[in-house]
Amino acid sequence: MTLTGTLDIKRLNKSFEHEGEAKLVLSEIGFEVKQGEFVTIIGPSGCGKSTLLKVIAGLDRGDSGSVRLSGSEIQSPSQDKGFIFQEHRLFPWLTVEQNIAADLSLKNKEVRQKVDEMIELVRLKGFEKSYPKQLSGGMSQRVAIARTLLRNPQVLLLDEPFGALDAFTRAHMQESLLEIWRQNHTTMLLVTHDIDEAVFLSNRIIVMDARPGTIKATISIDLPYPRNRIGASFQELRTIVLKALEHHPEEVNGGWEI
Known part of the structure; x- marks a missing residue:
């Protein structure tokens, strides 16, 4: 039985037409977000993070694979999938x-x-x-x-929601979002370029690589809340994420699951 709010993605592929040729944007994407979990997707520009979020929201469709929420295939936008944009x-x-x-x-x-x-x-x-x-x-x-x-909504999708804010306001909004998440227990999937933001908020971080977008590593963040941004454990995890972004997965603590 699939719990309400559980997101399950299997072997998702997505391409776009460019100059008369199909360009693969997402390749064999697969992961699960459990009910009430806070997961962040991070990766370089052009790796397909926002495209992935739109497919999950039902705003776009994949070429193959499956995207399910609470056990049901996602085919269109609906109120059980909330979407927060940067603006x-x-x-x-x-x-x-x-x-x-x-x-x-x-x-x-x-x-x-x-x-x-x-x-x-x-x-x-x-x-x-x-x-x-x-x-x-x-x-x-x-x-x-x-x-x-x-x-x-069963799941809240957030596409760089604090990207346009100054550093002080951004930090405050991150704390506010955590408070909302802990009170509401809503499943959350965040897209960001900010490593500190990802480590500060997440239960898990999914690291993507570009051209085409693939999952490079999955990193568990087992720090208790509230998190100390300048603490040694926080900085160690930040370094692990940075290495996963810069290098191949096998170079980071032996790999795929960290």
Whole structure:
């Protein structure tokens, strides 16, 4: 029996047409994300990380292989797969609470209660009536996360959600995301270029190689939360991830599973 929120990818291949020729972007991708797990995908630009996330979201289709959520094949977008982009994509004419509710009516008592809960969860109490132009980048991204979590997705897909933020705000948002994850127990799959971010957040890190995108290594991050970014164990794991990105898997602690 497959648990709700479990993501299972087997032998996924994806190509794009380029100058009349099919170019393989993803090759034989396979991994599982367990219910409630936080997994990060990291790799160089052009390795297909965002393409992979779009296939998982149902926004694109693979050429072969399977992508399943809770045991069911993913064929199209749906509310059981939340997607957070690098840009917050809020409606500028709507307030914070209206953006979180989106197509749901705040006049509905149950919706109103859930929106209030989300505002508390992402720590935006007091900003309910504010418009996006009145918010910082980090606050706007928290609104986007709250809007997605309101729909109670089985898995939350995050494509470089903090890439446009300054270093201080980014660190704060990473801590906020961890708090949300620990409270909600939502399965999370994050794409990033940031090694520190990957080690700070994840239970596991999947390292990808480019042209075509393949899985190079899978690294378990067994540090307890909250994590000390300047601690020796953190820095050791950071070095392992860096080596996995720079070298072949067999050069990193003997390989595929670290």
